[in-house]
Amino acid sequence: MTSRIGVWAAYAAGLALIGVGARGIAAEVPAARWAAWFAGAAVLHDAVLVPLVLAAGLATARLPAAARRPVRAALVVAGCVTAVALPLVLGYGRRADEPSRLPLPYGRNLALVLAAIAVIAAAAVAVRLVRLARRREGGRRQGGRR
Template sequence: MIRVRAGLGALGVLVGGYGAWVLLTRQDQDQLIGAATWLAAGVVLHDFVLAPLVLLLLALGARVLPRQVRAPAVVGLVVLGTATLLAVPVLGRFGERPDNATLLDRDYTAGWLVVAGLTLVGVTVGTWISRSRHRTTDDLDGGERGPGAGGR
């Protein structure tokens, strides 16, 4: 197992090194500055905007949502949040050019709405499964909520 991890780590370092070499040898200075700015902005936005916002939403959700809904809601938040972040360039139609109709040639908003709907369905199904499991466990406990009943 350790050899597999070491091999995968070495492969990752090699691929990353090759990517860095290609970036540094085949791009002009403006492109390198743009890439560095993009990477730095991504770190800043993640650490100072996205992560605190997600933590705030999770804290609010922990107070408001019933216990059985929390895990599916977190999964839904992670899935939809990630999909939304990845879709920002196409949803904003960044890079659209009037002389090339093949760029951004779809209704990406409709696609994002489908992903959001499927995520909501998944969260609903996950909540239903979680609630049914908790009901079964409660039935086995006899519905008691004393000190020895598991403290749920």
């Protein structure tokens, strides 16, 4: 019962934050500009992100069951991180006369983040495979005792 109250409290807090955000958008952003941004986001989601996620699902379908989820999750996270970082990596907004604008090595940093995602996914796959092997080994031992 207590967890249900917590869930409804979280829903209410989320709805209140959505209301604050919607109020801010209505007060500060012209409707045509917001509608164009929203339409662009919908097109990006439906025309780019969804097909890429489906393609990743198909490409990983032949992986062992223990590896499928972590690899798919890593691909989705890596794709989203890349989509967010790509404007920085490509240098949109960088100006030669203003060296303090976009001063970091964004390409290298993206590569490091993607490498970290790959390492975490590989560790998750390794943990799942070890657990699966232990379960199988334990089942053989119990089966031999009977």
